[in-house]
Amino acid sequence: MGLGGVALTVALLAIQAGVIKVYYDTKLAETGAPAATPAALVNTTAAATCPAYTEPTECDPAKSPGIEVLHEDARIFLYRSFLSPEECEHIMKLAEPNMARSGVVDTETGESKVDNVRTSKGTFLQRGHDPVIAGIEARIAKWTLMPVGNGEGLQVLKYEEGEEYEGHFDYFFHKEGVNNGGNRYLTVLMYLNDVEEGGETCFPNIPAENGPEFSECARKVLAVKPRRGDAVLFHSIKPTGELERRSLHTACPVTKGVKWSAPKWVHVGHYATAGEQAVRIEQVTQTDLNYPDCKDGNESCQSWASSGECDRNPTFMIGTKEAPGNCIKSCNKCADFFEFKAASR
Ligand SMILES: *[C@@H]1O[C@H](CO)[C@@H](O)[C@H](O)[C@H]1NC(C)=O
Numbered sequence: 001m002g003l004g005g006v007a008l009t010v011a012l013l014a015i016q017a018g019v020i021k022v023y024y025d026t027k028l029a030e031t032g033a034p035a036a037t038p039a040a041l042v043n044t045t046a047a048a049t050c051p052a053y054t055e056p057t058e059c060d061p062a063k064s065p066g067i068e069v070l071h072e073d074a075r076i077f078l079y080r081s082f083l084s085p086e087e088c089e090h091i092m093k094l095a096e097p098n099m100a101r102s103g104v105v106d107t108e109t110g111e112s113k114v115d116n117v118r119t120s121k122g123t124f125l126q127r128g129h130d131p132v133i134a135g136i137e138a139r140i141a142k143w144t145l146m147p148v149g150n151g152e153g154l155q156v157l158k159y160e161e162g163e164e165y166e167g168h169f170d171y172f173f174h175k176e177g178v179n180n181g182g183n184r185y186l187t188v189l190m191y192l193n194d195v196e197e198g199g200e201t202c203f204p205n206i207p208a209e210n211g212p213e214f215s216e217c218a219r220k221v222l223a224v225k226p227r228r229g230d231a232v233l234f235h236s237i238k239p240t241g242e243l244e245r246r247s248l249h250t251a252c253p254v255t256k257g258v259k260w261s262a263p264k265w266v267h268v269g270h271y272a273t274a275g276e277q278a279v280r281i282e283q284v285t286q287t288d289l290n291y292p293d294c295k296d297g298n299e300s301c302q303s304w305a306s307s308g309e310c311d312r313n314p315t316f317m318i319g320t321k322e323a324p325g326n327c328i329k330s331c332n333k334c335a336d337f338f339e340f341k342a343a344s345r
């Protein structure tokens, strides 16, 4: 992929990381939405399943595939042994010589910089880099039901002791974010090694109870312990086209050992790489269709809403009929202010 793609990716992560802190979605808690399956209850020893990488002939097809549903409604899944140990080794070996400190972009100057919200090192592997990578990408397509061409090149990350990545969305909030293949639709996050302690992937907007085998950072929210070959699939966009707020995620600090992971970002449309024509794809949500007059008053509304501002600062964000606020749309209050118009096509 081109450098532009890398810069874009980094820019989003930086903007989000700069604004968003780990928080509970208070609304979710208030409405008493069903709690997620605590990750601690997933039985890691019950791995009598066919790993994804085996051929059907190598494994008893009567045994179920190793997929756990971690959250049905937010569509978060854990696939045990998605990668073989050899594939994990291969990816780490390819990436090692090119690892550079993961950057973020200064929210004011737009320049790339190093920031302590993101302390890992990383690199990208081009889509279809070699037959092994192409094979993994084909398998991701089978699992996610999304074409290989919608994916960015595989990113490979290395976290040393103490390194982390604070709460962020993979979803792009800035307008330029949809210039190549539209927004990011889903992420497949693969773990390449076993981590001695810490380094869990957490979803702070999904309350859960986890046991003492999880680090402090991961006790109260849906969390996944990194294990070699396992992969987590989560969606940044709902089927209705709206942002999936429960895709907010963090990488807990690695407290012992190192952690290697590889996220694959998959867009709603084709993601152009070297020599291909990039196509911008606008996202039309149900809210856009049914409340066409409902608009946000500031580009930062979605990002503010996602960090809990609708609850903390309702006068500015939502307001009243007499004095409407600035972010009615992002606060999901269009129905209180505007007439419903059934979308007709
Ligand atoms: C986990 O699975 C193994 C193998 O199927 C079983 O022996 C064990 O009792 C299970 N543990 C729990 C806590 O369910």
Ligand SMILES: *[C@@H]1O[C@H](CO)[C@@H](O)[C@H](O)[C@H]1NC(C)=O
Residues within 6 Å of the ligand: 297, 298, 299, 300
């Ligand atoms: C959006 O909000 C920021 C921060 O309050 C402000 O600086 C900016 O001018 C606003 N943009 C618009 C278009 O109102």
